[in-house]
Amino acid sequence: MTRPDGRVERGNRTRRSVLRRTVDIASAEGLEALSVGRLATELRLSKSGVFALFGSKEELQLATVREASRIHVERVVTPAAEVPAGVGRLWRLCECWLDYSRDRVFPGGCFFYEVVAEFDARPGPVHDAVAKAQRDWTGHVERVIAEARDLGELHADTDVPQLAFELIALMETANAVSVLHDETVAYRRARVAIATRLRTAATEPSSVPEPSSVPKTFSVPKTSSALELP
Template structure:
């Protein structure tokens, strides 16, 4: 076997482990990942699975990274070409709602679930979850700030308040879909976002 083929096969095996791990963790949490279970489901030995990561924590961190890539592809990339400010913020929110509505992750928003699982448990995994939430808040805040600066949102609007409210809408949507199976929740979320992001000139006097 050539070294090039060996490396390619190793990368392919690692990707297969991560894909299955993301699916499992989405429903059962990152603590639901066990080396034995993954080995059995993938037809591998435990040492074969562990050899790609070194520890369960390293696997969890790699799964977070993979889930983050999926989230950004689903939510940020559709919005990136849009005009900065209010237009991009609206496109981003629609992609965000659609991501939950289509249940890209079978267990709902991967990072909301991970935050609930690790918010009170100090360590590298919690830090990784927090850093991703913080990066996302900064991204939303940047677009909200641009919208205020351009006069697209009313003067004096606090971008951080906008971010707080948008996060609240999306977390409520995730809860409504996952816990209640509410088929009307996405429409309600869209109305809430539309109201919050109504352009300055369109707001009622």
């Protein structure tokens, strides 16, 4: 049996440690705030060691986008997929996203809300990676909606891309308002709006919680961050 190379294992651990820090920084300050020197100082690593893991600032940024995508799937997409396809899964997907923002999985709220604004008009590989992540998320929401429509749980004439656009807009607005004002009321407002919209689109409105049943307050953990993920 081949023995694992200890250097490779140490390198993988260091890479994971660096990326756990980079997603936090980028979510609050943007991808341009990442630098080998800063990471080496904060994580008590050598600059040459950090540089060897990524090779360039651009690759560090790309790796950070990939790591943020992985965490997003882990915290939003995977839990929602445990609910059977249909309106219930769609509602759960929206709830998981709002929880992901509210619980500050990333200190700056939604990682992609920050970096999309940073790179939306800047061509290049990082822009393309961010755009792909945004398209993948939108595409996933659209697939969940289409499943619910095809199961007969949403009206047959439901405009899938339009509904996805509306739901994502409500979630992102809640994220932006909450981060800006350091409050949680926006998450309740988004839940009420999403519940109202889905009850209108559903063939059985009772399959979606009544807006009046949404809790009036939510607490935000003060220390939650991507660093706590395995």
